[in-house]
Amino acid sequence: MRKIRRRFEQIQSAEERLVEQAAELRERAEAMPPGVEKDALLRRARQAETGTHVSERSLGL
Template identity: 55%
Template sequence: MRCGIKQTEKLEQRLAHRAEEMRQRAKTMPPAVEKETRLKLARQAETGAHMSERLRSPGIQPPT
């Protein structure tokens, strides 16, 4: 069941923005667990964007 929220950006764009937001927040933090968590979230968002992009492509290509 979906809620009534209509997304105005593609998933890839939302994930890219999320990754950038996490990287910016991590820049202002001292080295610690929370900073590493933010960087991990940024990497996960970027990976998700790439995966979604590949899955939407007309012909799924092998990884390069």
């Protein structure tokens, strides 16, 4: 029996999704008091931003 793979067509590029995710994470972090959870959100935002820079370099932009 063959499994059917569900595919999704992405409307936004990976870079756009990462930028959007980073902005959302930073916004959520700003609303939180200082602590471990806030630091984790900020770390994830920086990782998303780094991902956009890495992909820009690999594309030669």
